[in-house]
Amino acid sequence: MNLHQLLKSGTGLVLPGETVERAVRERMLKLGLSAREDYAPLPGTPEFEALVDLVTVPESWMFRDPEVFETALRFVQRRLLSHPGRQLAILSLPCAGGEEPYSMAMALAHAGIDPAQCRIDAVDLSQAAVERARLGRYTRNAFRGAGLAFRERWFRKDGNDDGDAYLIGEAPRRYVRFSQGNLLKPAALAQNAGRYDLVFCRNLLIYFDEPGRAAAAAAIQALLLDDGLLLSGCAEAPAFCRGGFAPQSPGIAYALQKQALATVRLRPRPAPMAAPKAEGARPAVKPQAARAPRETARAPAAATVGGLIAQARQLADAGRLPDADRACQQALALQPGLAEAWFLLGLISEAGGEPRAAERHLRRCLYLQPEHYEALCSLALLREQRGDASDADLLRRRAARVHARDGKQGATR
Numbered sequence: 093m094n095l096h097q098l099l100k101s102g103t104g105l106v107l108p109g110e111t112v113e114r115a116v117r118e119r120m121l122k123l124g125l126s127a128r129e130d131y132a133p134l135p136g137t138p139e140f141e142a143l144v145d146l147v148t149v150p151e152s153w154m155f156r157d158p159e160v161f162e163t164a165l166r167f168v169q170r171r172l173l174s175h176p177g178r179q180l181a182i183l184s185l186p187c188a189g190g191e192e193p194y195s196m197a198m199a200l201a202h203a204g205i206d207p208a209q210c211r212i213d214a215v216d217l218s219q220a221a222v223e224r225a226r227l228g229r230y231t232r233n234a235f236r237g238a239g240l241a242f243r244e245r246w247f248r249k250d251g252n253d254d255g256d257a258y259l260i261g262e263a264p265r266r267y268v269r270f271s272q273g274n275l276l277k278p279a280a281l282a283q284n285a286g287r288y289d290l291v292f293c294r295n296l297l298i299y300f301d302e303p304g305r306a307a308a309a310a311a312i313q314a315l316l317l318d319d320g321l322l323l324s325g326c327a328e329a330p331a332f333c334r335g336g337f338a339p340q341s342p343g344i345a346y347a348l349q350k351q352a353l354a355t356v357r358l359r360p361r362p363a364p365m366a367a368p369k370a371e372g373a374r375p376a377v378k379p380q381a382a383r384a385p386r387e388t389a390r391a392p393a394a395a396t397v398g399g400l401i402a403q404a405r406q407l408a409d410a411g412r413l414p415d416a417d418r419a420c421q422q423a424l425a426l427q428p429g430l431a432e433a434w435f436l437l438g439l440i441s442e443a444g445g446e447p448r449a450a451e452r453h454l455r456r457c458l459y460l461q462p463e464h465y466e467a468l469c470s471l472a473l474l475r476e477q478r479g480d481a482s483d484a485d486l487l488r489r490r491a492a493r494v495h496a497r498d499g500k501q502g503a504t505r
């Protein structure tokens with residue numbers, strides 16, 4: 093095997109040749125080597141690990157996709173009630189430089205949940221990333237959202253720096269244990285089989301090929317408890333669904349359960365016009381809307397397109413699907429080309445048990461706004477569930493491209 097193949101089989105990552113060559117040049121320069129044939133590190137050696145560190149993409153930031161952490165926290169809170177006295181176990185894999193597990197730790201601490209009630213194992217392939225995570229020192233790139241109140245509460249300024257760096261505080265640290273590990277080498281993770289209540293596995297499968305994705309899904313199946321919850325990246329959900337997972341509820345592409353459990357929960361689906369309140373009927377369009385008081389959902393129709401869309405989200409989250417549908421139709425009467433309204437209609441139709449209509453609406457949304465990330469993810473899931481894996485894969489790739497581009501834009505802010 094050449095070095096490129098060794099890296100692929102060791103990590104699962106599908107790496108462009110140029111990425112490997114750049115990393116090799118960097119290592120050779122560091123080691124003072126000039127002849128390419130002199131550089132042949134073997135898997136398992138520190139030099140191979142150093143090369144792996146250079147080809148991985150440890151891109152992450154605090155509270156990346158905030159709704160995912162809200163879903164996670166709600167799950168933990170419910171589970172603590174149903175499993176009193178047991179310490180819950182969360183896995184963050186890959187954890188990159190610690191941004192994801194520390195975000196969850198902050199959410200737990202903020203909610204008053206003690207480390208004795210819930211701990212987090214955080215694992216990444218890159219030893220350098222794990223060391224950075226243990227250090228817990230972050231600069232501007234780790235703080236990309238608008239709301240940074242959490243930074244004031246849980247971090248302190250790093251005194252050795254010119255003011256741009258922050259160190260994570262002791263309180264969030266107490267929840268998290270970091271280690272180096274490879275999702276595709278399940279033997280190393282076997283001791284934790286069937287141990288986790290909640291697993292974050294986000295923004296990793298997008299770098300794998302199909303066999304790698306299948307192996308990753310199987311590994312997560314083994315790690316997660318049968319009634320546990322998997323939080324994936326939106327674009328990766330279809331691959332997990334091919335590997336035996338299914339959405340916990342319609343319309344939320346990233347929250348997945350083992351298939352047997354999810355199938356029971358989602359069946360029977362509510363009748364389209366029955367305004368059901370069943371768990372499976374909740375499109376949960378945005379968690380922010382879910383937290384809105386019910387009075388808001390009953391408010392008279394807002395006059396503006398934006399108001400109607402906000403209202404439609406709230407109504408959908410409250411399970412009032414026909415009313416949500418009506419609010420979308422009113423918004424479309426004012427602005428027929430409103431992609432967001434077609435997207436919501438897609439989710440509402442899906443929650444109402446009308447996958448064909450859902451597909452039509454989501455396609456309409458994508459016709460109007462081809463890079464609507466959530467619509468791409470939701471449609472990919474629908475196509476997957478209806479047996480069209482190749483269409484789902486195309487959609488997933490489109491979503492991954494949008495995701496990667498938006499991530500890069502965020503990094504340059």
Ligand SMILES: C[S@@+](CC[C@H](N)C(=O)[O-])C[C@H]1O[C@@H](n2cnc3c(N)ncnc32)[C@H](O)[C@@H]1O
Nearest residue numbers: 103148149150152186188217218274275294295
């Ligand atoms: C883009 S980051 C994702 C971090 C975080 N989950 C998030 O969504 O922000 C991808 C991480 O995957 C890690 N990685 C790559 N291949 C891996 C493997 N086979 N097992 C475990 N981690 C891996 C990389 O080192 C990198 O830190």
